[in-house]
Amino acid sequence: MAVGLVGTPVRRLEDHRLLTGKACYVADIVLPHMLHMAVVRSTRAHAEIMDIRTAAALAAPGVRLILTGEDVRDLGPLPCIDLFPDSKPALHRVLALDKVRYVGEPVAVVIADDVYAAEDAAELVEIYYRDLPVVLDLEEAASDAPPALLYPEFGTNVANICRQEVGDPDAAFAGAAHVFEETFRIHRYAAAPMETRGVVADPTAQGGRITLHTSTQFPHLVRAFLGGVLGIPESEIRVVAPDVGGGFGAKCEFYPEEVVSVVAARRLGRPVRWIEGRQEHFVATTHAREQVHAMRAAVDADGVVTAVTLKSLTSNGAAMFTLATTPASISSAMLRGPYRIPNYRAESLSVLTSKTPLAVYRGAGHPQAVLCMELMMDRIARDLGIDRIDLRRRNMLTKQELPSDRGTAIVLAGKVVYDSGDYPGCLDRVLELAGWDDRLRRQAEARAQGRIVGLGVACFVEETAIGPYETGHVRVDGSGKVTVLTGASPHGQGTATAIAQLVAEELQIPFTDVTVRHGDTDVVADGVGTFASRGGAIAGAAARLAAHKVREKAVLIASELLEAAAVDIEWVDGRAAIVGVPGRSVTLAEIARRATAWNSLPTGLSSFNLDEVAHHQVPGISFANAAHVAEVEIDRDTGTVRVLDYAVVHDSGRIINPMIVEGQVHGGIAQGLGGLLMEEIAYDAAGRPLVSGFQDYFLPTSAEMPEIRTGFMESPTPLNPYGMKGAGEGGTTGAVGAIAGAVADALVPLGVRVAGDGPFTPPAVMALLAAARKGAGA
Amino acid sequence: MSRDTREITVTVNGAPKRLTVPVRLLLSDLLRDVLGLTGTHVGCGQGPCGSCTVLADGGTVRSCLMLAVQADGMEIETIEGVAAGDGALHRIQEAFREHHALQCGFCTPGIVMATVGLLRRSPHPSADERAELMEGHLCRCTGYRNIDAALAALAGEG
Numbered sequence: 001m002a003v004g005l006v007g008t009p010v011r012r013l014e015d016h017r018l019l020t021g022k023a024c025y026v027a028d029i030v031l032p033h034m035l036h037m038a039v040v041r042s043t044r045a046h047a048e049i050m051d052i053r054t055a056a057a058l059a060a061p062g063v064r065l066i067l068t069g070e071d072v073r074d075l076g077p078l079p080c081i082d083l084f085p086d087s088k089p090a091l092h093r094v095l096a097l098d099k100v101r102y103v104g105e106p107v108a109v110v111i112a113d114d115v116y117a118a119e120d121a122a123e124l125v126e127i128y129y130r131d132l133p134v135v136l137d138l139e140e141a142a143s144d145a146p147p148a149l150l151y152p153e154f155g156t157n158v159a160n161i162c163r164q165e166v167g168d169p170d171a172a173f174a175g176a177a178h179v180f181e182e183t184f185r186i187h188r189y190a191a192a193p194m195e196t197r198g199v200v201a202d203p204t205a206q207g208g209r210i211t212l213h214t215s216t217q218f219p220h221l222v223r224a225f226l227g228g229v230l231g232i233p234e235s236e237i238r239v240v241a242p243d244v245g246g247g248f249g250a251k252c253e254f255y256p257e258e259v260v261s262v263v264a265a266r267r268l269g270r271p272v273r274w275i276e277g278r279q280e281h282f283v284a285t286t287h288a289r290e291q292v293h294a295m296r297a298a299v300d301a302d303g304v305v306t307a308v309t310l311k312s313l314t315s316n317g318a319a320m321f322t323l324a325t326t327p328a329s330i331s332s333a334m335l336r337g338p339y340r341i342p343n344y345r346a347e348s349l350s351v352l353t354s355k356t357p358l359a360v361y362r363g364a365g366h367p368q369a370v371l372c373m374e375l376m377m378d379r380i381a382r383d384l385g386i387d388r389i390d391l392r393r394r395n396m397l398t399k400q401e402l403p404s405d406r407g408t409a410i411v412l413a414g415k416v417v418y419d420s421g422d423y424p425g426c427l428d429r430v431l432e433l434a435g436w437d438d439r440l441r442r443q444a445e446a447r448a449q450g451r452i453v454g455l456g457v458a459c460f461v462e463e464t465a466i467g468p469y470e471t472g473h474v475r476v477d478g479s480g481k482v483t484v485l486t487g488a489s490p491h492g493q494g495t496a497t498a499i500a501q502l503v504a505e506e507l508q509i510p511f512t513d514v515t516v517r518h519g520d521t522d523v524v525a526d527g528v529g530t531f532a533s534r535g536g537a538i539a540g541a542a543a544r545l546a547a548h549k550v551r552e553k554a555v556l557i558a559s560e561l562l563e564a565a566a567v568d569i570e571w572v573d574g575r576a577a578i579v580g581v582p583g584r585s586v587t588l589a590e591i592a593r594r595a596t597a598w599n600s601l602p603t604g605l606s607s608f609n610l611d612e613v614a615h616h617q618v619p620g621i622s623f624a625n626a627a628h629v630a631e632v633e634i635d636r637d638t639g640t641v642r643v644l645d646y647a648v649v650h651d652s653g654r655i656i657n658p659m660i661v662e663g664q665v666h667g668g669i670a671q672g673l674g675g676l677l678m679e680e681i682a683y684d685a686a687g688r689p690l691v692s693g694f695q696d697y698f699l700p701t702s703a704e705m706p707e708i709r710t711g712f713m714e715s716p717t718p719l720n721p722y723g724m725k726g727a728g729e730g731g732t733t734g735a736v737g738a739i740a741g742a743v744a745d746a747l748v749p750l751g752v753r754v755a756g757d758g759p760f761t762p763p764a765v766m767a768l769l770a771a772a773r774k775g776a777g778a
Numbered sequence: 779m780s781r782d783t784r785e786i787t788v789t790v791n792g793a794p795k796r797l798t799v800p801v802r803l804l805l806s807d808l809l810r811d812v813l814g815l816t817g818t819h820v821g822c823g824q825g826p827c828g829s830c831t832v833l834a835d836g837g838t839v840r841s842c843l844m845l846a847v848q849a850d851g852m853e854i855e856t857i858e859g860v861a862a863g864d865g866a867l868h869r870i871q872e873a874f875r876e877h878h879a880l881q882c883g884f885c886t887p888g889i890v891m892a893t894v895g896l897l898r899r900s901p902h903p904s905a906d907e908r909a910e911l912m913e914g915h916l917c918r919c920t921g922y923r924n925i926d927a928a929l930a931a932l933a934g935e936g
């Protein structure tokens with residue numbers, strides 16, 4: 001029954017609650033005597049705070065407390081955990097002090113009896129500013145003479161430099177038959193989960209402990225960060241991630257509201273709730289992606305890319321948030337993707353600008369890297385007259401070349417050593433799935449009819465399942481039912497189902513006998529969280545290892561109950577049975593009851609309870625890979641880009657639940673598509689963002705999504721005891737490369753060269769078409 | 779909140795209620811904060827996302843755009859009223875589960891409610907009718923293909 005459960009598309013344990021309205025997101029939490037917080041945010045992109053007047057707001061009905069930067073002056077800044085030793089620690093304060101550096105920066109908070117009163121009073125807080133010059137353009141910000149220094153004490157807006165050096169790129173360029181250069185511009189957009197952020201800070205627990213309910217991807221890290229900022233031990237803090245309505249990296253950051261709500265709640269002795277508004281979300285939650293990549297490629301006469309150099313800039317916004325250098329680090333470490341390119345140099349700058357802080361979003365730096373590499377590959381192929389698939393094959397690492405030490409490193413995660421995979425095989429499979437040759441033929445016909453159609457292909461390798469470790473705790477009680485406590489903190493990925501599959505298979509019990517709990521630091525003592533495509537693979541491995549230990553212990557207990565040597569006992573269908581003696585067996589429930597505290601210690605055991613903990617320490621990064629093919633058509637009259645068809649072959653090692661993995665791939669593709677074709681956070685010259693909500697930040701709807709054909713390969717990784725890699729982000733990473741490639745391909749006959757990621761909105765595409773017409777006429 | 783209040787009568791999931799509500803209270807806040815029906819979610823509070831969709835006299839409405847006082851005399855249906863009393867899923871919910879049409883579940887109640895409304899009006903909705911329904915709902919997790927598959931199955935095309 002439970003054997004063979006792993007690898008099957010069982011339906012999710014999570015769904016019943018979510019479908020019946022019984023889920024509990026942070027905004028659903030109501031506590032006795034709860035108050036409500038509104039945040040007063042900077043309306044200026046860069047200014048000195050001359051004065052803050054709160055008297056009128058304090059006098060408004062229902063207002064209990066107002067806090068400004070002065071009130072939390074003594075609290076440390078929010079940590080950035082991926083700073084390099086020589087980084088400039090441009091850290092975000094809990095509330096602005098003396099200066100504001102972006103529109104949306106929290107300046108004050110108002111706590112009142114209800115949210116309407118808090119928001120009304122927030123309008124009455126008067127802040128007097130003296131404007132300072134803003135710095136929005138990435139190249140200007142990084143230059144020696146920037147229009148403004150966000151932190152004059154550092155003398156530069158460059159907060160961090162990440163370098164990679166492999167082989168001898170100078171020699172390769174000196175001997176190159178061809179050199180290609182391109183500067184790729186990648187725009188700013190955002191994760192925009194459907195649930196905004198929110199907190200409920202409750203100071204009323206026994207002994208004055210703080211409970212912080214927060215919509216986060218990593219409650220245990222929030223506990224540590226909060227303890228650090230407040231200067232209190234972690235044991236005084238309980239952090240709960242309730243049901244979380246999507247995160248995609250934006251909730252893998254530690255935010256000022258998670259601190260200031262606690263400060264206010266402790267002052268008032270009452271719970272304080274804050275739920276981010278959607279407009280607020282677009283200035284208060286981290287943005288993503290914005291980079292400029294100046295890339296050069298050295299190519300020999302046969303189309304072999306011998307070297308690449310990269311100078312990249314990341315617009316980190318006004319402060320280094322929790323994972324601020326990661327986008328630059330990943331995009332530079334992973335730029336070469338599946339291609340050999342033996343010589344490589346990168347210098348990637350994390351640059352401060354007068355914008356909302358920018359950090360990780362699904363794929364972190366991978367989508368940017370794949371976009372640049374694959375557009376470059378297409379350009380080399382075109383200019384040298386080599387078929388683009390053939391060019392990729394010539395440069396691609398083969399299965400026999402793995403493992404391959406790439407000579408680069410990713411901050412926090414470690415050395416880049418590709419572990420397993422069949423990159424050319426994956427490309428072959430996706431071309432077959434897409435019907436590539438047929439599509440090429442039809443593209444030629446469509447072009448002959450004057451249609452603007454393009455095909456894009458993207459191959460990539462992606463860091464997944466990073467460490468350092470994850471925890472799993474498996475407990476069988478006297479009912480025979482199994483509870484798993486996991487350090488992962490899923491928010492839509494179905495990780496509870498995946499873990500239940502692994503544990504049920506190990507113990508050979510019905511999958512529905514397993515309950516998985518997560519997200520509450522008082523229930524799960526230790527954990528790391530859900531990000532970087534690590535939940536299923538890492539937490540799953542930890543849980544299964546713990547289940548394996550439980551099974552071993554159960555056999556020892558059974559040997560006493562059955563009066564048989566442990567070696568004569570086999571585990572079948574969730575029972576311990578004596579080999580060759582039918583009918584002589586004990587159930588998991590009987591075994592668990594024998595080990596309880598009201599019995600004597602079972603013979604040969606050193607501890608009570610059928611209860612085991614495992615840590616899965618990750619020995620290294622495991623690298624997933626995939627190949628994506630997209631077909632697009634551009635409407636000449638409206639500039640609308642439609643993705644007509646999509647095929648993907650994805651390899652993330654052993655698959656626990658193919659239905660869930662496919663769902664991750666679909667969702668990822670939608671986000672990649674949105675980022676390329678629809679989504680953008682632009683700023684005006686004064687540094688004001690031009691986005692106020694979903695009415696002007698367009699997410700893809702069902703209508704924009706193509707049919708998606710998905711194929712899987714399973715190259716197990718030796719770095720995980722069960723061969724599993726991560727699957728959460730690849731859809732996005734591949735879609736960015738494939739759709740950008742398709743748009744670029746569509747525009748080639750019109751003489752438009754695409755060097756960036758758009759976004760290819762109808763007006764932007766119309767502008768490209770108009771420029772092409774003008775160029776042709778000139 | 780402003781002290782200005784009105785008395786209203788609404789039927790929520792079949793239960794009649796007489797309530798005194800502030801005039802500026804939103805229907806979504808009435809459902810969530812006053813009646814504790816937190817299955818109706820607010821993803822934007824601005825109208826575009828559809829996560830707050832409920833049925834009012836059988837028609838779909840955005841509860842974040844409607845005042846509680848406007849619901850006076852109406853029959854409101856929310857996600858909490860969809861499954862059977864014993865917890866057995868409604869066939870719409872079952873189809874969503876079967877087709878993996880939800881991930882984080884935040885957008886889901888709104889889409890399910892809109893589907894309840896659609897299937898009542900049109901038991902075998904055409905592809906166009908289904909597409910029209912989905913124009914009004916954002917989901918950031920699923921990429922929609924599985925939602926569309928669930929809707930197709932419900933229309934008898936699965």
Ligand code: FES
Binds near residue numbers: 824841
């Ligand atoms: S919450 Fe009502 S439409 Fe988004």
Ligand code: FES
Binds near residue numbers: 880883916
């Ligand atoms: S399932 Fe998460 S927003 Fe739709």
